[in-house]
Amino acid sequence: MTEPHHSPTPWPDARAIAARAAVKEAAHTAPVMLPLSEALGQVLAAPLAALTDLPPFDTSAMDGWALSGPGPWRLPTDEEDQGHGILAGHGEAAPLPDGHAVRIATGARVPPGATAVLRSEYGTDAGDGWLHASPAHPVVLGQDIRTRGQECRSGDQLLPAGTLVTPAVLGLAAAAGYDELPTVRRPRVEVLVLGDELLTEGLPYDGRIRDALGPMVGPWLRALGAELSGTRRLADEADAVYAAVAESSADVVVTTGGTAAGPLDHVHPTLRRLGAELLVDGVAVRPGHPMLLARLAPLGLEREGSGPEDAEPGSPEPGGPGPGSPGRGSPAPGSPGRGSPGPRKPEPGNSGPARPESSGNAESPRGAEGRRSPSGPARHLVGLPGNPLAAVSGLLTLAEPLLRTLTGRPAPAPGPAPLAEAVQGHPRDTRLVPVAFRQDMAVPLRFNGPAMLRGIAVADGLAVIPPGGAKRGAEVEVLDLPWSASATGQATDTDPAADRSAGRPAGRPAGGAADRQGGRATGRVTDRRATGRVTGRHATGREDDEDISPQEGPA
Ligand SMILES: Nc1nc2c(c(=O)[nH]1)N[C@H]1C(S)=C(S)[C@@H](COP(=O)(O)OP(=O)(O)OC[C@H]3O[C@@H](n4cnc5c(N)ncnc54)[C@H](O)[C@@H]3O)O[C@H]1N2
Ligand code: MOO
Numbered sequence: 204m205t206e207p208h209h210s211p212t213p214w215p216d217a218r219a220i221a222a223r224a225a226v227k228e229a230a231h232t233a234p235v236m237l238p239l240s241e242a243l244g245q246v247l248a249a250p251l252a253a254l255t256d257l258p259p260f261d262t263s264a265m266d267g268w269a270l271s272g273p274g275p276w277r278l279p280t281d282e283e284d285q286g287h288g289i290l291a292g293h294g295e296a297a298p299l300p301d302g303h304a305v306r307i308a309t310g311a312r313v314p315p316g317a318t319a320v321l322r323s324e325y326g327t328d329a330g331d332g333w334l335h336a337s338p339a340h341p342v343v344l345g346q347d348i349r350t351r352g353q354e355c356r357s358g359d360q361l362l363p364a365g366t367l368v369t370p371a372v373l374g375l376a377a378a379a380g381y382d383e384l385p386t387v388r389r390p391r392v393e394v395l396v397l398g399d400e401l402l403t404e405g406l407p408y409d410g411r412i413r414d415a416l417g418p419m420v421g422p423w424l425r426a427l428g429a430e431l432s433g434t435r436r437l438a439d440e441a442d443a444v445y446a447a448v449a450e451s452s453a454d455v456v457v458t459t460g461g462t463a464a465g466p467l468d469h470v471h472p473t474l475r476r477l478g479a480e481l482l483v484d485g486v487a488v489r490p491g492h493p494m495l496l497a498r499l500a501p502l503g504l505e506r507e508g509s510g511p512e513d514a515e516p517g518s519p520e521p522g523g524p525g526p527g528s529p530g531r532g533s534p535a536p537g538s539p540g541r542g543s544p545g546p547r548k549p550e551p552g553n554s555g556p557a558r559p560e561s562s563g564n565a566e567s568p569r570g571a572e573g574r575r576s577p578s579g580p581a582r583h584l585v586g587l588p589g590n591p592l593a594a595v596s597g598l599l600t601l602a603e604p605l606l607r608t609l610t611g612r613p614a615p616a617p618g619p620a621p622l623a624e625a626v627q628g629h630p631r632d633t634r635l636v637p638v639a640f641r642q643d644m645a646v647p648l649r650f651n652g653p654a655m656l657r658g659i660a661v662a663d664g665l666a667v668i669p670p671g672g673a674k675r676g677a678e679v680e681v682l683d684l685p686w687s688a689s690a691t692g693q694a695t696d697t698d699p700a701a702d703r704s705a706g707r708p709a710g711r712p713a714g715g716a717a718d719r720q721g722g723r724a725t726g727r728v729t730d731r732r733a734t735g736r737v738t739g740r741h742a743t744g745r746e747d748d749e750d751i752s753p754q755e756g757p758a
Contacts, residue, residue, distance in 0.1 A: 211485040211492055214600065214633035214667075220482050221496055222604035222614070225390075228454065228580040229608050234385040239377055242368045245386035246428065246611045251362040251372075254380030256352040261313040263289075264347045268304040268326055268334055269317040274342065276304030276334045289314060304334045313348050320347035355379070365613050389430040390609040393453035394421050397460040397469065398589060399439045415591045415656060416459040423598055424457065426685035428610035444469040445476055452502050454582060454609065457602060460589030462493040470495070470586045479584065483601060487632040487670075490653035491596030495586040496605070501579040590653040596635050599665060599682050619678040620645040620666075626679075628672025637662035638681060645681055663687050 212220065234248030263269065269289065270276050288306025289296045296314040299305060307313070307320060325340040336342050355361060361379060366372060368384065376384055394417070401414035414436065421431045432453050437443045439461070448456055461470045474481060474497050483496040583605060587597035607614065623644035626636055637658035638645040645666050650657035659665070664681040666673075673679050 211487040211632070212483050214486055214488040217483045217486040217488070217494075217496075217600055218604050221601045222608055224482055224496060224498065224583060224605055225454075225581075225608045229387075229611060231580060232388050232609075235388045236383045237386050238383045239373050239381065242376075242384045242386055243370065243373060244428075245368045245384070245389070247362060247364050247366045247368060247372075248385040248387045248611060250360045250364050251366070251376060251379065251381070251384070253355040253357050253359045253361055256357050257354040257378060258349050258351055261317075261351050262349040263307045263309055263311050263313055263320045264349050265320055265322045266309050267307060267320050267322040267324075267347070269299060269307040269313055270304045270319050270321055270334075270342065271299040271316045272301040272318060274302075274304075274334065274336050277302055278304055278328060278332050278334050280332070317348070318344055322347060365611050367612065387609075387611040389428060390454040390606060391432045391452070392421075392424045392429040392455045392457055392606075393432045393451045394424070394434040395444070395447050395451075395456060395458045396420075396434060396436045397439060397444060397458060398436075399467070401436065403436070416587070416589070416594050419591070419656075420457060420459060420587065420594065420598065423595075423685065424455075424602060424606070427598075427603055427606045428612065429455065429606055439467040439469065441469045441472060445473045448473050448499070448584065449477060450502075451582070454580070455602075455605065456499070456582065456584045457587060458584065459587045459594055462495060462586045462588045474584070486600060488596060488600060489629050489632050489634050490590060490593035491588055491600065491635070492593075492632065493586075493588045494593070494597035494601055495584075496601045497584045497586070499582040499584055501581060588653075591656050592637075592651065592659060593653045595656075595659055595665075599635065603682075603685075615683060618681055618683070620681045621676050621678050622647065622666065622673055623675065625675045626666070626668045626673050628668050628670055631670050633670060634668040634672075635665040635682070636668055637664075638666040639663050645679065 235245075237245060268276070268278075288308070289311045290308050291310035293311065295312055296305070299314045299316040301316070304321070305314065313320065319342050321334070321336055321342060322340075325337050327335045327337065329335070361375060362372065368376075368386065396414055396417045398414070400411050401417075402408075402411050403414055403417070405413075407413060417434050417436060421434045425431050435447060437447055444458075444461065448458070458470055461468045464471075474495075477499060479497040479499050481495060481497050483494070485492055486494050488494075585597065585602045585605065587594040587602075620638075620640070621644055622638075623641065623646040626634070626647050628634055636651050637648040639648055639661060640646070640663045645664070647666065648658040648662055651659075662684065664683050664687060667680040667682065669679075
């Protein structure tokens, strides 16, 4: 395994490596069937093919009369009609003879023999048993009838695999006959927060500071489509870090801190002990250059039939075997084996200095559902640097592409935007700088130092500044934040006061949330989308216009 910080991986390569890292694991993940009520925010694991024609039968588009042939039309007697005509939600009505009309409701099945629907406001029932069309609205064949299969035929592909399940997708799926949807299983992620100096509440004191990453990283990963199995805070203690990583049943372990070369930086030593494969070890990006990505062996189990007590006495030392070797076995999940391991088999999970987060959704890393055969899918570890904005950089550089692959989502459309101001570059490394959109421009925000979150908290994205910097007006790539894109995160409702005091670019008028949102609605993000995915879809969607088709006329 390479030593830390030798030659940092170029930033674009690091993202590509992260996107490819879990291709095999993603391919072997079985879809999960979820009822529509639970599928919001998931990703379709298979294309959505219509299970029915839509509409499933010829339907009246308006309240009025179903007609057969040219008028005037004979209306049914009250006895024949029972007073209400044809309503929605009923079986097939009797055939309509030529020259006859019958009252019909919007959404009702059009009777056999009907040739058009006349809106109630365009016809006159004089009470003499005859219906007359208003001369201003001559009846056109087929008007106001939605013909069966107009939107789709049974079997038509409505949406491709990889589509995010939005409320509109749920509606379409229901209309097309689905009760449940095949979704991509969310990768399970565990966050391990390293650092003895961290406080979980109250004000900083005595050199100790608040943990800013515990509250941020888990929700960020969720917004990227992961299922958070827990956030745990670990003491800066080598065995605690080793045990927590070795025992984690998550698909992706995300650590914060401990990535540099200080005496208490335990991530590299842990990976060495685990025989992990370092895919990315340092990235040529500021902030965040010590970030890393590693492939871990599948979670090991004690050998079949052996309890933890019988774990082989000569079980290899941590660090001895390569990836995939069984026998780095740990006590079975939930088993009473805690006291048994010798000094070389550090205590797993919560029994060591590791402390589960009190806020509660932490599940035991030894939970029974985490059991997996040692030949199961590889796990991955993303090591985020401890400086908070450096950790954000790691989330976007490594965690986002890795989770994109594991969640089956398509790569986001690249979205360049012109810089409102020049941004100084690093001589060799890419810089990621928080920006806010104002009209069509990406405005670089202040407070973008590696230890600061004040800029990113009011940002719309992170601008990618190439080595050497970028001039005012230069088009740069802007990485979306998961809640500014179409992902599962809720819309952020940022505080205007925060904008005024914090992220506001120097010398610019304070914007406030409304301005920010207005800027985005008319600005670059929306434009990029409009010219990308949205327009692309629209171009293939001719049938979308059925309700303004000439047959139906303007509503
Ligand atoms: N000799 C060198 N020192 C450092 C280098 C280097 O290349 N050579 N790189 C620097 C860079 S750049 C970064 S980024 C950090 C990365 O540090 P670690 O990942 O090892 O993280 P720590 O040392 O634990 O912490 C760094 C910094 O961040 C604060 N921190 C950590 N965790 C949290 C948290 N959960 N919430 C808030 N703040 C946190 C911590 O207090 C430190 O101030 O290394 C540099 N050093
Ligand atoms: O990566 Mo470090 O964040 O430059 O400070």
